[in-house]
Amino acid sequence: QQQVRQSPQSLTVWEGETAILNCSYEDSTFNYFPWYQQFPGEGPALLISISSVSDKKEDGRFTIFFNKREKKLSLHITDSQPGDSATYFCAAHTGGADRLTFGKGTQLIIQP
């Protein structure tokens, strides 16, 4: 059972455009949602995170929008750069069982 779903699986945008990556979840006890960025040959690295008490979190060109009622999040990357090309994982945490559940990722390609 996939508790955290990401779409699209792959996304290509032009340099300078806004990339939108989507994430949805099923478990209403999830309360912390980090996004991890992974480059080939490396481990994932935390990019930005949000808690369920907020509906928006911004960090430079990266913004998370969170809709608790619909159990959906999205990561917006504005002014996309070729260096943003990577796989992005949405994850969810619940305090009940201290673990992160990851989505299967979105592979983002930024075309110069």
Added chain:
Amino acid sequence: NAGVIQTPRHKVTGKGQEATLWCEPISGHSAVFWYRQTIVQGLEFLTYFRNQAPIDDSGMPKERFSAQMPNQSHSTLKIQSTQPQDSAVYLCASSLLGTSAETLYFGSGTRLTVL
């Protein structure tokens, strides 16, 4: 700070052989997590330790997988009688305060290939 160190980077084993993977967490971090990454399944939680004590091993395949943390500077994941379906990238992560509701610092992983 060298980050989380995983060795070896690549390991090739024959079917039925044993594989031991090593992880050195960031000094001073309280928790170590093990994940397995494949194209099909994505990132799967295996197990984790807090202050060297096993906390949750619910993601570990019970029969052939085991993990230990004999001291605060390293953890091992051992796979006995490896099978082709064990082929994956095994990732180790550590966190400062001992939970996964904070930044996890991942190593670069060990790519295990079982022939």
